[in-house]
Structures are given as C-alpha cells and as structure tokens.
Amino acid sequence: MTSNTTSDLQAQFEALKAQNLNLDMTRGKPAPEQLDLAADMLTLVDGDSYRDEFGTDCRNYGVVDGLPAAKTFFGAFLEAPADQVFVGGNASLTLMHNVIMRAMLFGVPASPRPWCKEDVVRFLCPVPGYDRHFNICREMGMEMIPVPMNDDGPDMDRVAQLVADDATIKGIWCVPKYSNPTGAVYSDAVVDRLASMKTAAPDFRIMWDNAYAHHPLYSETDPLKNILEACEQAGNPDRVYHFGSTSKISFAGSGVSALATSPTNFADLMSHVKMETIGHDKINQLRHLRFFKDMDGLKRHMQKHADILRPKFEKVVEILARDLADTPGVSWTTPRGGYFITLETAPGLAKRVVALADELGVKLTPAGATHPNGHDPDNRVIRLAPSMPSLAAIEQATAVTALCVKLAMAERD
Ligand SMILES: Cc1ncc(COP(=O)(O)O)c(C=O)c1O
Known part of the structure; x- marks a missing residue:
C-alpha cells in the first residue's frame, strides 16, 4: 500500500474522530422493536x-x-x-x-x-x-x-x-x-x-x-x-x-x-x-x-423478527463488500440466521482494528472473545452484532470498521 493511501486513510480517520461518534456493535441483544412484538x-x-x-x-x-x-x-x-x-x-x-x-x-x-x-x-x-x-x-x-x-x-x-x-x-x-x-x-x-x-x-x-x-x-x-x-x-x-x-x-x-x-x-x-x-x-x-x-405461531412470530433483522445484516454485508472487496486476507460471513457476523482481518490485526474503532467511538467485541481464554492465536476474528443498533448506526459503524481494517493494514505495511 502506498504512503499516499495511508495518509488518505489517516485523514479519513481524523475526520471521523472529530465527529465524536458513539456506536456499539458488541451486543447480541434484540432491539426494542423486537421486544415490542411480544408486548401482548x-x-x-x-x-x-x-x-x-x-x-x-x-x-x-x-x-x-x-x-x-x-x-x-x-x-x-x-x-x-x-x-x-x-x-x-x-x-x-x-x-x-x-x-x-x-x-x-x-x-x-x-x-x-x-x-x-x-x-x-x-x-x-x-x-x-x-x-x-x-x-x-x-x-x-x-x-x-x-x-x-x-x-x-x-x-x-x-x-x-x-x-x-x-x-x-x-x-x-x-x-x-x-x-x-x-x-x-x-x-x-x-x-x-x-x-x-x-x-x-x-x-x-x-x-x-x-x-x-x-x-x-x-x-x-x-x-x-x-x-x-x-x-x-x-x-x-x-x-x-x-x-x-x-x-x-x-x-x-x-x-x-x-x-x-x-x-x-x-x-x-x-x-x-x-x-x-x-x-x-x-x-x-x-x-x-x-x-x-x-410452533406455527412461533414461526410466524420469528418472521416478524426476521423482517427487522434482515435489513441490518444485509447492510453490514453491503458496506463490507463496498469497502473491503478485494482487500487481501479479509473475509466475512453472510449468515442466513442468528445474531452475528464474523469478520476476519488479515492475520495479526484484529486487536488493532478494535482499538482503532474504539478511538473513533465505535465499540466492537474485544478481539479474542471468540476463542478459549480470550486468545485468538491468529488475532484475526472480530464478531459483529448488528441486532441492537439502528440501520443508520449500523451503516456508520460498519464503514468505520472497514476503514480501521484498511488503516491497520496500511500501518502494518
Ligand atoms: C450461542 C448462545 N447460547 C446461549 C445464549 C444465551 O441464551 P439464554 O438467554 O437462553 O441463556 C446466547 C446469547 O447470546 C448465545 O449466543
């Protein structure tokens, strides 16, 4: 990666820092509108x-x-x-x-x-x-x-x-x-x-x-x-x-x-x-x-959850594909259910990505949490939890995460 690109990324990083974001992609919790579905x-x-x-x-x-x-x-x-x-x-x-x-x-x-x-x-x-x-x-x-x-x-x-x-x-x-x-x-x-x-x-x-x-x-x-x-x-x-x-x-x-x-x-x-x-x-x-x-009643209910969750998951995947396609060593999952997406950085960079995102006000699950004793030997797995934040917050938090992946790679190179 050229130094120009690195300085571009750093400039984007500083601009985002000035926005004082406060976003959280750590919590595998249902959003309030999902809880409302069962209010009766x-x-x-x-x-x-x-x-x-x-x-x-x-x-x-x-x-x-x-x-x-x-x-x-x-x-x-x-x-x-x-x-x-x-x-x-x-x-x-x-x-x-x-x-x-x-x-x-x-x-x-x-x-x-x-x-x-x-x-x-x-x-x-x-x-x-x-x-x-x-x-x-x-x-x-x-x-x-x-x-x-x-x-x-x-x-x-x-x-x-x-x-x-x-x-x-x-x-x-x-x-x-x-x-x-x-x-x-x-x-x-x-x-x-x-x-x-x-x-x-x-x-x-x-x-x-x-x-x-x-x-x-x-x-x-x-x-x-x-x-x-x-x-x-x-x-x-x-x-x-x-x-x-x-x-x-x-x-x-x-x-x-x-x-x-x-x-x-x-x-x-x-x-x-x-x-x-x-x-x-x-x-x-x-x-x-x-x-x-x-169970038919429960399955019908879960389609209402799916209607709330699906756009959030698809937004994460859309932004990752937009910002990280062809980035060497980086991949992510596209789940058809559940509560999480796994993002894999190039080896050795997950902790740095989480720390950079934290500096920008985006909380990600600590790198290593997905492994016994909090130790991911390749230091590359990051768990993203899109259920709780709003769609707009997810879009911003995912874009920040993608920027931090690119910046961590640029720093390394
Ligand atoms: C795999 C898995 N098992 C269990 C739980 C917790 O389930 P419960 O609320 O029934 O204790 C979670 C919550 O995130 C989970 O992801």
Missing part, C-alpha cells in the same frame, strides 16, 4: 386466568419439569418427545452451566467417577465460538481444546481423532444452527459423525446449544438434522443434551428455557433438579403458551 404476552395472564387446562394453579409451587402443555410445546421446539423435555427458568445458559456443574460434582450416567475427581477434564471448543461456553469451562477448571469451525460445522476429522484416543476429553460445545459467531449450519454428515464417532470417554457429552434454531433471516429456513435421534440410531442415546430458549423470541430477560435429552439422562437430571427448585416460573410458561399457541 404481558397481559395474557391476570388475576382470573392463572390456571392451565388441567386446573393447575400456576401461581403455586410444583410441576418441577414444566407444565404438560409447556413440555409438549418445547418438545416440538426441540424436536424431542415431550416426556424427555425439561422446562426451566429464563436462561438456557443456566441449564448448560448446571449440567456441567453437576457433571463435575456427580458425573453423568456412565461416568466412572465425578468429573472433578479426574486429574484433568478437557472439552472441545469449536472456534470461533461463544465466549460464555468458554467461561463455564474456565470456571470449572477444564482445559479447552480449540478445534477449527468450518462452514458446515467443526472439523470432524480433527474432532474424531481427538476423542478416539483421549479419555480426558469429556465433551464438545456446539451451536449447530446459525452459530455464534459465524452463522454456520451443521451439515447432516457432521451431525451423523458427532452422533456415531468412537469416544475414549464412556461419558462423553455433546452440549448442543441450539440457541438460534428458530431464528432465520429469510422465509426459507435451513434444515438441521435431529441429533437426539441420530445419537439413538448410532447406539449412543445418552450422548447429547439439547438446549434452547425463547430469549430472542419473546423477551431476552424473561423468556423460557428448555432441555431435551435421553430418558436416562432425563431421570438423572431430575434427581438433581428436585434438590434445587420446587418449580420454575409457570406463570411465564402459561404466558408463552397463550401467546404462541404452537
């Missing part, structure tokens, strides 16, 4: 309508695994039999955290001993991935092994080779549909290999965090093979815990979470859950059942 839910249960169809008083204790209708609803949501579904509180992250914590304390069915009694517990972490999964592993003292994430799921040759020989590898994190942060959807072949691969650990578990299962950006959605069935068919019925929630469907702070798993895992889970609660929030379950009615 708040009035669907009142002082006269707190019973379910069996007459259960939802204000009271009890029904620890969820209202029968909620189990049926989330059975359809997770594509699992209702009697294998546990309906929890507002956060699927809590369900995931607790599954891992109980595995550490007690083990899971087929564990030779509690995981905390092992000398070392390792977990596979497809990268780039979701920082809160990595935080759970770090909190529990697990060793995280990054494996590359491809367009159709994790690099399965690498995964299969690692788990076949190493009994300390107890599991893998997966966000199988519109993944955080690349938007990838796992192929049938990847699902089948995960379900059937030979694992040295008898108690290997797949943490199937299907957070974006029902979050398409387009009317035509993308299929995902049913992993619970695939595990059953492969003779490994207890291998998977499948998680989901309505956090980005109804209200991010007041949704309903659910988990589906094998009958053996389910019985084990309930034996512990009964110690920790006398029942989750059934009033909220009732609100959700009355609002969505069934």
Whole structure:
C-alpha cells in the first residue's frame, strides 16, 4: 500500500474522530422493536386466568419439569418427545452451566467417577465460538481444546481423532444452527459423525446449544438434522443434551428455557433438579403458551423478527463488500440466521482494528472473545452484532470498521 493511501486513510480517520461518534456493535441483544412484538404476552395472564387446562394453579409451587402443555410445546421446539423435555427458568445458559456443574460434582450416567475427581477434564471448543461456553469451562477448571469451525460445522476429522484416543476429553460445545459467531449450519454428515464417532470417554457429552434454531433471516429456513435421534440410531442415546430458549423470541430477560435429552439422562437430571427448585416460573410458561399457541405461531412470530433483522445484516454485508472487496486476507460471513457476523482481518490485526474503532467511538467485541481464554492465536476474528443498533448506526459503524481494517493494514505495511 502506498504512503499516499495511508495518509488518505489517516485523514479519513481524523475526520471521523472529530465527529465524536458513539456506536456499539458488541451486543447480541434484540432491539426494542423486537421486544415490542411480544408486548401482548404481558397481559395474557391476570388475576382470573392463572390456571392451565388441567386446573393447575400456576401461581403455586410444583410441576418441577414444566407444565404438560409447556413440555409438549418445547418438545416440538426441540424436536424431542415431550416426556424427555425439561422446562426451566429464563436462561438456557443456566441449564448448560448446571449440567456441567453437576457433571463435575456427580458425573453423568456412565461416568466412572465425578468429573472433578479426574486429574484433568478437557472439552472441545469449536472456534470461533461463544465466549460464555468458554467461561463455564474456565470456571470449572477444564482445559479447552480449540478445534477449527468450518462452514458446515467443526472439523470432524480433527474432532474424531481427538476423542478416539483421549479419555480426558469429556465433551464438545456446539451451536449447530446459525452459530455464534459465524452463522454456520451443521451439515447432516457432521451431525451423523458427532452422533456415531468412537469416544475414549464412556461419558462423553455433546452440549448442543441450539440457541438460534428458530431464528432465520429469510422465509426459507435451513434444515438441521435431529441429533437426539441420530445419537439413538448410532447406539449412543445418552450422548447429547439439547438446549434452547425463547430469549430472542419473546423477551431476552424473561423468556423460557428448555432441555431435551435421553430418558436416562432425563431421570438423572431430575434427581438433581428436585434438590434445587420446587418449580420454575409457570406463570411465564402459561404466558408463552397463550401467546404462541404452537410452533406455527412461533414461526410466524420469528418472521416478524426476521423482517427487522434482515435489513441490518444485509447492510453490514453491503458496506463490507463496498469497502473491503478485494482487500487481501479479509473475509466475512453472510449468515442466513442468528445474531452475528464474523469478520476476519488479515492475520495479526484484529486487536488493532478494535482499538482503532474504539478511538473513533465505535465499540466492537474485544478481539479474542471468540476463542478459549480470550486468545485468538491468529488475532484475526472480530464478531459483529448488528441486532441492537439502528440501520443508520449500523451503516456508520460498519464503514468505520472497514476503514480501521484498511488503516491497520496500511500501518502494518
Ligand atoms: C450461542 C448462545 N447460547 C446461549 C445464549 C444465551 O441464551 P439464554 O438467554 O437462553 O441463556 C446466547 C446469547 O447470546 C448465545 O449466543
């Protein structure tokens, strides 16, 4: 790159600095107008309508695994039999955290001993991935092994080779549909290999965090093979815990979470859950059942979300293509659903890009957040979250990001 170009870029940088921007592309939260879509839910249960169809008083204790209708609803949501579904509180992250914590304390069915009694517990972490999964592993003292994430799921040759020989590898994190942060959807072949691969650990578990299962950006959605069935068919019925929630469907702070798993895992889970609660929030379950009615209702609702989100995602991709096309070593994903876009800079530049953007008043997710222990060895992945800002803010923030990519490259050269 010529010095002229560098000085041009620097001049643009200084001009933008003078604008004192204050933009934020870090938050994978629904925008207020998305939350407004479910506003009517708040009035669907009142002082006269707190019973379910069996007459259960939802204000009271009890029904620890969820209202029968909620189990049926989330059975359809997770594509699992209702009697294998546990309906929890507002956060699927809590369900995931607790599954891992109980595995550490007690083990899971087929564990030779509690995981905390092992000398070392390792977990596979497809990268780039979701920082809160990595935080759970770090909190529990697990060793995280990054494996590359491809367009159709994790690099399965690498995964299969690692788990076949190493009994300390107890599991893998997966966000199988519109993944955080690349938007990838796992192929049938990847699902089948995960379900059937030979694992040295008898108690290997797949943490199937299907957070974006029902979050398409387009009317035509993308299929995902049913992993619970695939595990059953492969003779490994207890291998998977499948998680989901309505956090980005109804209200991010007041949704309903659910988990589906094998009958053996389910019985084990309930034996512990009964110690920790006398029942989750059934009033909220009732609100959700009355609002969505069934999966057709939920899918119709999610098309309204898509109508809000799609222009935002398309704007990011449009600006990146306009400003960074043919920039060597730079690429980005074009998700068909979910909440994130991944931008890859040339190697070694992501942190500098984030710092430059920060100087211009544009907050980006810290570089490295997409990798275990906050360390992206190539220092090139940046997660963009277009859901929350307005379209105008997204346009400006993406243009600033693109300028910072070019400036970081110019500085390097
Ligand atoms: C992959 C993934 N899993 C889980 C969550 C959190 O889900 P919940 O609100 O149900 O805890 C998020 C939120 O960003 C996410 O991206």
